[in-house]
Every structure is written in structure tokens, then in C-alpha cells.
Amino acid sequence: MRSLLRTQSFGSLVRDSSLVWAASGVVGVSFGALSVAGGLPVWVPVVMSLVVYAGSAQFSAVGVLLAGGGPFAAAATGLLLNTRAAAFSLAVADLLGPGRATRLLGAHLVADETVAFALAQPDPARRRAAFWVSGLGLFAVWNLGVLAGALVGTALGDITVYGLDAAFPAVLVALVLPSLRASRPLRRPAALGALIALAATPFVPAGVPVLLALAGLFLYGREGAAV
Template sequence: MRSLLRTRTRTPMMAPLVRDSALVWLASGVVGVSFGAIAVAGGLPVWVPVLMSLIVYAGSAQFSAVGVLLAGGGPVAAAATGLLLNTRTAAFSLAVADVIGGRGRLARFLGAHLVTDETVAFTLAQTDPVRRRAAFWVNGLGLFAAWNTGVLAGALAGSALGDTAAYGLDAAFPAVLVALVLPALREDAGIRQAAVLGAAVALAVTPAVPAGVPVLLALAGLLVYGRKRATA
């Protein structure tokens, strides 16, 4: 009886989460198609982007790593570039530690693998702790499935979709991410100040540092936000 009541209370909560996550899943699949197509059109075998998406699962890091490989760089340079870009997820993991913690080791490992910009933003947009936990797993698992399905489709399509800019596919993820963070920016002045500081730092260093580094340096805005939260 108790399990039946739990099922009934979870069902109305899941439907809106799935509905709200659908746009993110769609964008993920579309950009996944572009990634698979770019990788294969550049000369990599189909299994490379597919396996990378399953194991690495980090969109921007995957694009950068494949870019290094296609430019003639070795696997070590490609891996280093991907790791550099993906270090920002350490901060994201701290933000959702209460969501993926407190469970079995396998669940924590899977949860850590599902941490992405979009999933964390979607999770933190929820106010209720129970809804936040459900949002993380619904959005994270769906995003993982959509991304890998898109990558496989793009890899199989090969060079037919190689020019992703012509279709506007390269703008899909940034647009969705902006839509996700806008509510938090409107509601919290501290987040707005941190975002402005991070954006200013990124813009200032962009001409002088390699691609991907401005994103890491933009995390300086989180230090200001963390200090204000600590003194509040």
C-alpha cells in the first residue's frame, strides 16, 4: 500500500519534469548529430565518436578533443584538452552533491557521470529537495540517451551533415543553456553579480589564452558568490 502511494505521488511530479526536459534532450540530440558527423567527416572511424560519447560524455570536451585529433594532434594532447575543459564539472558536482550522495556506490558513480551543465542547471532550478533529486535523474538519464543516440546517427550520416553551421546546429546548446539559467539570474542578485564578473573575466582573457580556458577562468565569479553566501 505504501509503495502504491509513493508511485501515485511520483507520477504527477515526473510528467512535468519529462516535459520540461524534452527541449534539452532535443537540443542534445541535435548537437550530438553534429558531433558525430564532424568526427566521421574529418576522417575518424564511426566507433571513435560513439565510444567517446559513452565513456567521456562531455560535449564541449569531446568537440575539442576531436578538433585536436583532426588537426594532427596526438591522443595525449587531445585528452589533455578535454580534461582541461571538463574541470569545470568539479564545481558542478559540488553543487549537486546532496542530490547524488547518500546512495550506493554504483548510483554515485552513475550520478557523477551524468553531471553536465544542462543537468545541473535544470536540477538547481527546482526548489523542493525531492523534486530536485527527481529532476537530476530524469534530465540526466534522458540527456545521456539523447546525446548518444544523436552521436550515433550523426556518425552514420558521415559527411552529409559535416557543415553544421549551415544548419545552425552549433547554436542549439548555448540557446538552451541560456534559457535554463535565466530564471536563476532573475531571482538572485548574487548569482547575477557572479555571472557578470565571470563573463567579464572570460571576455578579457579570450584574445590571450587557448580556447576553453576562458570558461575555466570565468568560474572566478563563483568565489564572490560563495563568499557572500558564507557571510549572509
């Protein structure tokens, strides 16, 4: 019975994660195609996705390269956008498990969607399983999508023409909503972060609004200290 429950739990996690994987694959195909269409060799987006594995940072770094910027400027842009992963890592540090190799692999899998999916689960054991199921699946689908897009090259074009770019943020919002319903202290910081991100979006590069939205954490810390 216990093994059956574990199998059913694993199956439900895979089913729930599949929407995130599908959205990630679509964006990955776009990233690979746009990178190659801009003049980069096929291996650049493929290796970047394996080593960096950060969607918004990768888009921004490639944008800098295609605009004529050097590799150091591209790397600095990616690092700036990916600093939010530090906060995400703290949130899921207890889910990575023991062992240096396991924690290093888990740290590489930390992403907005993986963290949101894991923290939305009701208990520690399911959160840990959700992190690894979502993280490993997302990593695989993202890299396969990037490879496919890079091989396709210019045939696909820009996914914004089809409106498919909206799938990724829509799925992320769906993952976050259960946590907001269950925890009232999270709502005001989340609302503040969302307002900051929306206000900054017209004026800053892609990915930076998400980084600025972390300012809402200060309100969460203040409310937590007051309690």
C-alpha cells in the same frame, strides 16, 4: 493521489527536459558527423561519447586529433576543459543518493545542462528527480545523436551553416535565468563570469571560456562569507 502527483511531476520534468535533449541531440549528430568526416573511424566518436560524455571536451579532443596531435595531447585538452565538472559535482553532490554505484553513475551524468536544470527546481526532492530525469535522458539522446551523426558521415555537414548550434546555449540560458531571478547573491558572480567568458572567447579554444567563467565563484564565496 500521491502516485498521481508523482506521475504528473515526472511528466512535467520530462516535458521541461525535452528541449535540452533536443538541443543535445542536434549537437551530438554534428559531433559524430564531423568526426567521421574528418577521417576518424565511426567507433571513435561513439565510444568517446559513452566513456567521456563531455560535449566541449569531446569537440576539443577530436579537433586535436584531426589537427595531427597525439592521443595524450587530446586527452589533456579534454581534461582541462572538463575540470569545471568538479565545481558542478559539489553543487549536486547531495542529489546523487546513497550507494557507491549510484553515486558513480550520477557523477558520470554531471553536465552543465543537467546541473542547471536540477538546481532550478524549488525543493530538494524535485531537484533530485530533475537531476536523474534530465541526466539519463540527456545521456541517451546525446549518444544516439552521436551514433546517428557518425553513420551519416559527411551528409549533414556543419550545423553552424543552419544556425542550429545556437540552440544549445540558448536552452542553457533559459534554465539558468530562474535561479538568477530567485537569488540576488548569484547575480553579480554570474555577471562577472559571463563577462570573463565573453572577453576570453575570441582568444582561447572552445570550452575554455566556460572554465574561466568559474572565477565568478570567488566573488560568490566572498559575498557569502560577508553575510
